[in-house]
Amino acid sequence: MILDLDIGNTLSKWRLKDADSSEIRSRGAVWTREEWRPGSDIPDLDVVEAVRISSVARRAVLEETVSLLHRRVGAVHVARSTPEALGVTNGYEEPGRLGVDRWMGTLACYQLAGGCCSVDCGSAITVDFVLPGGRHLGGYILPGLRLMKESLKLGTRNVAIDPDSEAEELLGPGTRTVEAVNHGIYMAAVSAVNRIYSEVCDREGVPLPMLLTGGDARVISRGIQVPHAVWPDMVYAGLEACFPLTAAERAGRMSGAPRVPSPVSLEKIRAGLAFSMLL
Ligand SMILES: Nc1ncnc2c1ncn2[C@@H]1O[C@H](COP(=O)(O)OP(=O)(O)OP(=O)(O)O)[C@@H](O)[C@H]1O
Ligand SMILES: CC(C)(CO)[C@@H](O)C(=O)NCCC(=O)O
Ligand SMILES: [K+]
Numbered sequence: 001m002i003l004d005l006d007i008g009n010t011l012s013k014w015r016l017k018d019a020d021s022s023e024i025r026s027r028g029a030v031w032t033r034e035e036w037r038p039g040s041d042i043p044d045l046d047v048v049e050a051v052r053i054s055s056v057a058r059r060a061v062l063e064e065t066v067s068l069l070h071r072r073v074g075a076v077h078v079a080r081s082t083p084e085a086l087g088v089t090n091g092y093e094e095p096g097r098l099g100v101d102r103w104m105g106t107l108a109c110y111q112l113a114g115g116c117c118s119v120d121c122g123s124a125i126t127v128d129f130v131l132p133g134g135r136h137l138g139g140y141i142l143p144g145l146r147l148m149k150e151s152l153k154l155g156t157r158n159v160a161i162d163p164d165s166e167a168e169e170l171l172g173p174g175t176r177t178v179e180a181v182n183h184g185i186y187m188a189a190v191s192a193v194n195r196i197y198s199e200v201c202d203r204e205g206v207p208l209p210m211l212l213t214g215g216d217a218r219v220i221s222r223g224i225q226v227p228h229a230v231w232p233d234m235v236y237a238g239l240e241a242c243f244p245l246t247a248a249e250r251a252g253r254m255s256g257a258p259r260v261p262s263p264v265s266l267e268k269i270r271a272g273l274a275f276s277m278l279l
Contacts, residue, residue, distance in 0.1 A: 004236045005052070006054050007065070009032060010122070011122075014029070015028075022247075022255065027204055050076075053074050054235055055100050056100060059077060090103065099126065101126075108117045111237075117210040118130075120212075125144050125148060131208075140245065142189070156181045167186075186223065190224060196267050197210060198272055199273065201266065210227070211230075213232060225272070231256060232256060
């Protein structure tokens with residue numbers, strides 16, 4: 001079995017992948033904390049032959065995790081943000097400072113779609129761009145839905161947005177505090193993603209396929225106006241591409257990859273942008 005770990009600021013997600021069949025056997029999430037110890041909600045390490053890790057948590061969390069895993073598992077691969085990988089050049093002035101979850105997601109997206117816009121809707125919402133040809137432009141970081149809500153301190157933090165609600169409903173005016181807050185932060189998030197996408201495609205003169213991942217990807221997806229696809233395993237797919245271990249991975253197949261969405265024409269993107277600015 002291969003254990004893949006995506007250690008975020010809030011949640012540490014894991015999945016167990018069968019090295020022979022390439023099937024995902026189980027998955028889970030635990031709170032990210034200093035001491036990452038196998039317990040009831042963490043898989044049995046006896047069956048694990050290799051681990052791949054993407055971590056944006058404090059260094060102590062990663063060090064603790066790696067030293068624990070090294071004692072139990074033969075191969076431990078830790079992903080890093082590098083100046084170049086898999087045909088993509090990192091757009092950051094200091095490439096190592098780009099969040100490795102962004103780098104993994106973006107590499108996976110590029111492998112799948114070529115030039116792309118990769119969006120991760122987690123504790124933070126990040127939007128990254130790669131041009132056809134592989135130049136990563138950098139990206140945008142904004143607070144995620146939960147963080148935006150908590151920062152308001154209006155006592156509404158425990159009332160999460162129902163992930164099944166329709167965008168149309170969430171974009172209307174709220175008539176109670178929790179609704180006003182939920183609709184406000186939802187509007188902030190989806191408007192930002194829509195606008196960022198159009199602005200960058202306009203600037204660069206190329207319409208790009210958009211892929212979304214992260215805990216809030218499904219609900220944010222409903223408010224995104226341009227064609228896109230949700231890829232829950234996008235960060236894991238970056239780990240697969242960087243550290244291929246199975247036959248399928250070596251052949252370039254990434255698990256859970258969606259069909260590549262065809263972007264709308266540049267003219268349409270520009271018309272939408274002009275419309276929203278001239279109103
Ligand atoms: N059980 C949960 N605990 C925390 N967040 C949750 C949970 N279920 C859904 N969410 C939503 O998922 C978002 C967090 O997304 P994600 O699962 O990608 O976690 P993350 O690890 O915190 O992200 P990041 O990698 O940016 O740190 C939150 O904004 C929240 O709205
Ligand atoms: C932005 C987050 C928190 C998103 O998980 C992560 O990618 C991170 O800590 N990044 C480092 C800062 C940067 O990417 O510029
Ligand atoms: K994430």
